[in-house]
Amino acid sequence: MQEASFSGLLKTIMWVIAFYYIFKFLAKIFLPVLVKKAVEKAGENFQRQQTYSQNNTWQKTQVNNDEIIINTANAKNPRETKKVGDYVDYEEID
Template sequence: MIEASFTGLLRTLAYIVLFYYLFKFLIRIFAPILMKKAMSKVQQKMEDQVRQQQNYQQNTARDTSQAEVNPQEKKKVGEYIDYEDVD
């Protein structure tokens, strides 16, 4: 049966602490860069959506203005009757 030595335990704890502080240090360096990239992607998507919405509104406004210039006569189908349920 193999027993853990005290020096092995200390070495493992030292590695854990070292990796923790190294990870913390790297996060402080790279987190702002990653956040800037993420925010620029979100901003670009929002700008694309705004452009699409503006194009859609312009197209619908153009279509409605053309419909007003050339109104089409609607066919009269008949009289509207509202039915009610009788209990």
């Protein structure tokens, strides 16, 4: 069985402090680069989605004899609301 020593405690504290400062130093160097790459990738994804959306919209637009007909996949058909019962207007009696 090993006993804890004061010098072992000091070594552990020094290692923790050293790792903290090394991590902090490396984060200052590499974190801006990683964030920049993430922002660029998000911008590229956004641009790709915009291009796809615009191309998709233009493909759905048909021109016939000076008429423009737009067929959208997200067109909502009007639906009938279900009738549950009759509406009764109540008046409060004093």
